[in-house]
Amino acid sequence: MRRITLLFLTGIILLFCSCRSDFDTVASTGDLTFSKDTVYLDTVFTNLSSSTYALKVYNHSKNDINIPLIKFANGANSKYRMTVDGAQGNQGKMFENVTLLAKDSLYVFIETTVESDNTTPTEFLYTDQIEFDSGANLQKVELVTLVQDAILLYPNRNADGTTETLPIGNKKISGFYLDKNDPIHGNELLFTNKKAYVIYGYAAVPEAETVTFEPGARVYFHSDSGLIVPKTASIHINGSKSTTDKLENEVIFSGDRQQPDFGYIPGQWGTIWLQNGSTKNTIQNLTLKNATVGLFIEGNDGTTMPIKNTQIYNCTHYGIQAKNALIEGENIVINYTGQASLACAYGGNYKFTHSTFNNDWSSPEQVAVYISNFIDGATPGTKDLTGATFNNCIIYGSYSNEMLLDKKSGAAFIYQFNNCLIKSNNTKDPDYQFDTDPVHYNAIILNKDPKFFNPNINNFNIDDTSSAFAKGNSTYLIPLDILGITRTLPPDLGAYQSKPFPK
Structure with a gap:
């Protein structure tokens, strides 16, 4: 009976702790560091999803912190999606009260699906930012994608x-x-x-x-x-x-x-x-x-x-x-x-x-x-x-x-x-x-x-x-090589006319 009571009390304590994971956190002070200042999502085609890219976020302080908000600068209209430590958030657009333990890190995974209408007409770039916190504590990571129509x-x-x-x-x-x-x-x-x-x-x-x-x-x-x-x-x-x-x-x-x-x-x-x-x-x-x-x-x-x-x-x-x-x-x-x-x-x-x-x-x-x-x-x-x-x-x-x-x-x-x-x-x-x-x-x-x-x-x-x-x-002799360069005589073997290597 004592053993059952002890297990019951232990479960209550663990449940209480798990429900109050943010009990001893302090507010973020804008001192996060990131694995990248800019995440470049390589060329994607219009209307096709990109690969998934990772951003690592570090808390180097001695305190467990609470990040009040992680979201895209373009908000719900952003063509990017993200998960934060496996969580989907609000349709992959916004996350509230994210806990990051002392001397620890979390992963943000980003992907996108973009239409050509969302790009600049001359460069075919789609850009956004991931915003961490707001006001005086606001920190940003740039997102850049080259879109090919x-x-x-x-x-x-x-x-x-x-x-x-x-x-x-x-x-x-x-x-x-x-x-x-x-x-x-x-x-x-x-x-x-x-x-x-x-x-x-x-x-x-x-x-x-x-x-x-x-x-x-x-x-x-x-x-x-x-x-x-x-x-x-x-x-x-x-x-x-x-x-x-x-x-x-x-x-x-x-x-x-x-x-x-x-x-x-x-x-x-x-x-x-x-x-x-x-x-x-x-x-x-x-x-x-x-x-x-x-x-x-x-x-x-x-x-x-x-x-x-x-x-x-x-x-x-x-x-x-x-x-x-x-x-x-x-x-x-x-x-x-x-x-x-x-x-x-x-x-x-x-x-x-x-x-x-x-x-x-x-x-x-x-x-x-x-x-x-x-x-x-x-x-x-x-x-x-x-x-x-x-x-x-x-x-x-x-x-x-x-x-x-x-x-x-x-x-x-x-x-x-x-x-x-x-x-x-x-x-x-x-x-x-x-x-x-x-x-x-x-x-x-x-x-x-x-x-x-x-x-x-x-x-x-x-x-x-x-x-x-x-x-x-x-x-x-084929007079021109594969690059259109005139072959000299006697010709070299292979597809290329010889030339000095770049130093």
Whole structure:
């Protein structure tokens, strides 16, 4: 009985204390400190919620204090929302009588959803302040968000409440067809540089139609999203040379997470899928980042596809995955892919000139270039590789073997490397006789460091100390490099004309 009474009394005391947590607090005197004076919420798109950002608030005094009020300067009309130590407050806008213990801290988490109408017309900034207390004790933390006005493209809701889908073989995926007469956006088959585009799900080009991307177009893909070009349809990516580091005339495909922490994270979205039978596809001056597979080129209708001045980075599987395709590439740069930067599988015909295929993915299974004439389980199992030609290229990476030739009998396997820098440890294999097999290899530089400027940030410029400097053959010259700089003679290997590194 005594034990029960004691437990009862203890519970009463604890309940009383918990109800009077502010019993011994003193009023805030305006001496709070903050982890940041300004919270910058990185670029968000109109009508889409931002990521959540943290602000830490410190009480360095010896007293438990009571903060009478925490609110936004714009009050209930603020486009920001916050939680304070997990509490929602008044719809995430205002908090009263917040206790902060001595020598302790609390977290404020902030996010926003902004419309372009709430921004300044010249800078597209939305700003506010978090106010702590008022009057003489008022303290403020600035909030700044860059808002990018965007066109949102996404699957519609069907009458039964389900989401619009696309048929892919025997399956269906969340997606929709682009409409050249859309009542809201107008011609969805024309991507201009007037606004950014954000795509949810897979956008598909109708058969016999062409999707065109004008210079400076910006397309951001949400998770599990991408673009599909089916049979008889076409894609024309018409980027052009830029004059600044902002790549103002490039066409850019990327994930829709714009904060810096996501700048180099692979696998944020799906792929650009050019299905078998798509036709007259062209790509020029494209920068593609952070996909699962950058370009998935699944054959075509017999027309060779040009890919020029294109950069592909940070893909969980492949930069370019081609199956029995016809591709002619110039000034291509690919890096950091989970399996292969360039994979030419199941035959086809390929020619790459002045291109840099690197792979610094942290796995010994990755390679920069993979070439095969088969796919396991396919019918037929092999197809002719009628040509895989590499001229004035660099094939390099972080591991000892960055090129894999994978062939089976029953189909042709024709390949040739001319004036290339290659990293390979397969010198005992008869398919990799770089010095004594002139049918397949000419003027190969083996296992020499090209001394890229900074591959960690995908900068593959070289200078005159590089092993690739002036080692190219003028027969295969592409007069301008990937940046539009005139190549000197003899040309350098790879996609970049050499220049002194910045100091």
